[in-house]
Amino acid sequence: MKGLYCKSSGRSDVNFFIQETDLPGTLGNHQVKVQVKACALSPLDLKLLEDLQLQRDLVPVGREISGIVLQVGPKVTFFQPDDEVVGILPLDAEVSGLSDVVLIHEHHLVQKPEKVSWAEAAGSIQDGVRAYTALHTLARMATGHTLLLLDGASPFGVLAIQLAHYHGVKVLACAHSQEDQLFLEQLRPHVGVQESVVARVISQSDGKVDLVESCLEETGGLGVDIVVDSGVRLYEEEPEHRRLLPHKHDIITLLGVGGHWITPEDNLQLDPPDSRSLFLKGASLSFLNEEVWGASRACQGRYLHIMKDVVEKLSSGTLRPQLEDPVPLHKATVSMEMVQQKKVRKKVVIQL
Incomplete structure (x- = not known):
């Protein structure tokens, strides 16, 4: 199974490449095995990973995913096989979202409405959470x-x-x-x-x-x-x-x-x-900093509520993301380099 990874020799000197990777053999109690259909790309914040002591030799790339549930852990209550889901891999995830299959905790996923495409779901979820964090949580807009x-x-x-x-x-x-x-x-x-x-x-x-x-x-x-x-x-x-x-x-x-x-x-x-x-x-x-939602388990319910609201507004047409045409996996390395250098204005989504 292949995935996209980043090797860094400094905050500005990064190298992206596709590498073979393996999944753990067994599911955790609350883990969900997801077959990835689309994965969106966002710039890596290597300074944030360093501050949180999550910097590694190889950093997985691609956290915003949408896909189909293949298998669920024994204590999973939110999902069952064949559910269509969308979510964000945590900062400490060890596997790239550009892998064919990923394991993710059920509290990082929400149901994907049928009307929303794989690319739209993956391409909107993180920016949607960021918009809600800025306008609702911090600014209290009215x-x-x-x-x-x-x-x-x-x-x-x-x-x-x-x-x-x-x-x-x-x-x-x-x-x-x-x-x-x-x-x-x-x-x-x-x-x-x-x-x-x-x-x-x-x-x-x-x-x-x-x-x-x-x-x-x-x-x-x-x-x-x-x-x-x-x-x-x-x-x-x-x-x-x-x-x-x-x-x-x-x-x-x-x-x-x-x-x-x-x-x-x-x-x-x-x-x-x-x-x-x-x-x-x-x-x-x-x-x-929208990553703070993963810093406290007390915020998990609000985080899931935000993600659910994002996909519901995608389904109703209230939110309409601006996406580049879906990119195949073999072009993921070049696409990620452009995203990291901020040379693209629309959201880049890799179709698997």
Whole structure:
């Protein structure tokens, strides 16, 4: 049985390759054997694995899977053979999701609706969990709020926009290129509907549009209720690949009273004046890391509820992911290299 693995000699020097692998001979009490039909690819966070002391010589690649249950452990209660399921392998999984068959604990899986394809299910589950974590868990979004999404055309951004619009949130989204801007302007909640899900698309491709002015103009000077960024600049001078990111002062300036700033920037540094500005606004800062759901068994029920809601909204058409055409397994290595280098804008799914 083959699987995709990563060998790293540093955080930036990684090598992906397909290798033969074996499964344990027996199922654990709560384990489920799944025949994988599709597996989505996301960039590896090697720093996170290192911090959690999960770094190994060979790191399994591909955690977002959909497939058919082949066999269940003696104490499994949620599933039975022939069930169609979707789930996320845990960070400490020893087998790649690109294997023909994987063993996974039943609490990392949910039922896949019949109307949802294998590729859609695998390609949406992790970004869907991330969107729910940002908007529901951290930002406590509610009808009438205004959301600023700093990279609206990313796979995560598209699902976050659709989820926010469904709950009556006004969405402002930034576009990093002309293609992204056109895509966001044409994004609709359903086929044939004229109304756009994005109230305003803010172009950041040429640096000519002032982000703060645009947001304050759109909110009558009050500021936005929720900001979800995709990274921020900490200093005026940053490397070329970070030049389109907003400065942290801009985020604080456009945030409204009682607002929520959600960031994946794990090395964010706030100076005392920054903290003072947030204090005066009664605003909050939260760090977006959807992997925390696996950190405590007390959160397992909420985690499963989120995954179930993601697939239900996929089935109803509320969430519609942007996927690349399914890729065969023999092209998985090249595809993963492009994903790791962030050279693809849509979600890449490997069809097995």
